[in-house]
Amino acid sequence: MSFSANLGFLWADRPLPEAIRAAKAAGFDAVECHWPYDVPTEAVTAALQETGLRMLGLNTRRGDVAGGENGLSALPGREEDARAAIDEAIAYAVTINTPNIHVMAGFTEGRDAHETFVENLRYACEKAAPYGITILIEPLNRYDAPGYFLTTTDQALAVIADVGASNLKLMFDCYHVQLMEGDLTHRIEALLPSIGHIQFASVPDRGAPDHGEVNYTHIFSIIARLGYDAPLGAEYKPGGDTDATLSWMNDA
Template identity: 40%
Template sequence: MKLAANLSMLFTELPFLDRFGAAKAAGFDAVEFLFPYAFPPEDIAMRLAEHGQGLVLHNLPPGDWEAGERGMACDPRRVDEFRAGVALGLRYAVALGVPQVHCMAGLRPADVAPEQAHSTYIANLRHAADQFAAHGIGVLIEPINHFDMPGYFLTGSRQALGILAACARPNLGLQYDIYHMQRMEGELANTIKANLAQIRHIQIADTPGRHEPGTGEINYPYLFRLLDQLGYDGWIGCEYRPQTTTAASLGWLPR
């Protein structure tokens, strides 16, 4: 398996730029994280080069994260802001050599009808996909459970697959987070089997608690064997909150 440490979740006892070295020391040759925008891309690129790591994923700008915003792609009133975020995300993606970015759908405003949010989301995704395609970079969408993120527009794999079909862009794909989809719909193995061609990135955490594999109800040894049997060759992002410390949480890693 190709495992990437999510530096927004792991090694958080360290300043962000020091987490790269800690991840490398723990055996991770690749990393991912939510957002790079608090740092100049040159600083992040320097840490990646210093530790011989690849960056496999980051998100497009989400709006005001600290105020509770979780993207804006489904909001028809913020199309210009979304496009500015695409331009900023593209600048970072090119500078950091990342092969894929995640575009968060956002929370649907109460006064925006679902149909309008849907059409806005598709138009924005097409725009983002076209901008990134010129640089050979993929754009991903991820269903997120509505328990952790109430009001999020994209909550299920069937909905996501329908949106991908409507967008009809070859560099658009599915980011399948096993934790989120266990909470929303279960049926993990069959969903993965049926949609492997659309799945470009996988993220993992156990439930309840969003802790490391082996702490909850998900049969990760079975799912890892399944992914191997199916020939999944993409990255698996370790996007979990350690139950205690990051170091103590790594016992599940294949050695």
């Protein structure tokens, strides 16, 4: 197995370039992040080139975080802001050679929200395609993100079908899917053709994957048996020093 360090949570107390270097020193095969936009692309590129790691993915901006926003692309009436965030993410991703962008839906509901999300995703996929970038959508659980538009893999598949773009895929976060749906083994097996990236964390505390209700030794073996060989994203909250939480990686 190969693993990607999600630097939104791991080494989050360090500047992004230093977190990239820490991930390399710890033995990760790649990195990913949440919102890198306040860090100059030159500094990120330098750290990636120095370490030989690739930044696998980043998110579109959430919007007015202080006002409670968590994504823009499913919000009716916010299309201009959503597409500006998409354009910004693509430009940043192209500069640092990142192949995946998670387009965040936001807090909303209803059919109008679905149609808005579909149209904004069509825009994102069309804009991203010339650069070989895959657009990802991720269901979030109702406990951590109550009111988020996208909550289940079935809903995500319906959105993907309506968009109809070959470069739109599912971000399968084992943590969120377990909390909302369970049955991870069968869900991974059934959804693999639609999956663009896999992430993981313990359930229910979102800590390192060495405890909790999910047996990740089993899950990792299933993923390997299915032939999925891209790095798996370690998106967990270390609750302290990240380096002290990495024994799971040696076991894996």
